[in-house]
Amino acid sequence: MSNIVALVVIRVALDRDDQQLRRWERKIAFGYRMFIGLYALAGASTLPVAWLIARASFVSYVQSHLLYPLVLLAVVEGCVEWGLSRLRRGRHTLLIVTGVLLASIAIYFNPRLHAIESILLLPILASVFFLSPKKVWLAGILAMLAECILYWLNPFHGHESGTTPYDLITFIVELVGETVVCHGIIARGAEIWEELRKRGRLETELLVRQIVSEKDAKTDALTGLYNRKSFNEYLEFALRISAETDTPLHLAVIDIDNFKQVNDRHGHLVGDDILRRTARAIEYHLAAGDFLARYGGEEFALIIPEMSHEEAVAHVEKIREKIANIHHAELTTQHATVSIGLCTYVPGEDSQALFQRADQCLYQAKKSGKNRTIAHP
Structure with missing residues (x-):
């Protein structure tokens, strides 16, 4: 009986954990949709100013800063939605990669926007919800790699108004620091999570034993009928x-x-x-x-x-x-x-x-x- 109770408790705990992770996956995917919506809203709000400042290049501005990036962002988001509905494994990795891609697209099409590289921190923060140091480091490494690629692809590279090597190194150090901090949060959170799981399993096992004990007190052992x-x-x-x-x-x-x-x-x-x-x-x-x-x-x-x-x-x-x-x-x-x-x-x-x-x-x-x-x- 104790083995059966233990299996029931473990199964309930695992199902509960899996449901919680699924909820966080849906919340992160919803956050990505919100990011695309905010990007479209911010881009649309700059159109009147762009029209007044540079009417001759207004169409080019709309295409490069709003139309092209929104199409790419929508395609990436569509792919992640499809993947979440089809994949049984690798959903967390897919969400992390998607976050890096969305941030990279926004940065690439807006290289002059001040401190826009900071949105590469978002995939690292999102990976914390998966309670896995490996996922945190995956997000951190991908963000650093994306920053290096964007530095070389930056059309303003080398100009006074563009990103300098010093800026690149500084931001990579920030990414490393953010990853280390998130790793520490995960490690401490994992300890607390495991302790809570142990307490939950113990309480559930005690409850099951109490129910079994009450049932035994009310039933006849030989026939299984009430006593x-x-x-x-x-x-x-x-x-x-x-x-x-x-x-x-x-x-x-x-x-x-x-x-x-x-x-x-x-x-x-x-x-x-x-x-x-x-x-x-x-x-x-x-x-x-x-x-x-x-x-x-x-x-x-x-x-x-x-x-x-x-x-x-x-x-x-x-x-x-x-x-x-x-x-x-x-x-x-x-x-x-x-x-x-x-x-x-x-x-x-x-x-x-x-x-x-x-x-x-x-x-x-x-x-x-x-x-x-x-x-x-």
Whole structure:
């Protein structure tokens, strides 16, 4: 049982972690869409100024600073959306690469914009959500590589207004520092995360053990039915509901005939098999709302609500006949019958009096030949 509980706990924890990572993936992808939207909004806001300053080159400005980059950004975003819906593995890497590409496209088409290279820090920050130092370093290395490529592709390279080698080295150092800091955050976060997971697993395992313990306390170990304590508790509840709602309630006491002889002749192991088969047969033919318990020894108690007296008699008679037809290869007669005592609840009657009347009916069924039902309204 402890191994099963452990497997259940681990599985629940892994499923919970996987769902959390999926949510972060969707949030990062949504952040990328927001980035494209903000880029389009910022580019559109500069169009009036560009028109006033340089009307002759306005079309060229729109193409180079708005149209071309937006098309490339949309293509990259479309690819990542497709990949997230199709790939089972590598989604985190895809998101990191996508972030670097989006940042690189924005930088390439706006080289004169002050401090625009800083958006290469965004993929590194996004990689923190994956709680993996490898992913952080992957984002950092890709960002450094992208910065070097953009430096050589920069059309303003070497000009006073462009990026200088000193600027390149300074920014790469910033990227390295950012990556190291994120690595430290991941390392500390991983420690806290693992501690929380251990506590969560322990609490879940304790809860499962408590549930199993409560179930064991309410059920019979041999048959798996409710035990006598559970029956007594439920009978009190059923009587109260019947009295408050004025609905009929019946109690049947079922006893296996000649069970002592079965144990004496064939042994208690065979007797246990007979008990289990009889319990399964009664369970199989229960109606909705019935409550079955092993009362003790070879005796079962069945609470039947919301049926008329005649319907309850027919119900238990069907159960008795089915049990009488069960084939038991271990027995000489190959059959084990039951006797049933059934009575209907009388308003104002307590549980003890009700059970005594049902037990008296059972006694009459035994005395009058067994394998029969005696019912009193």
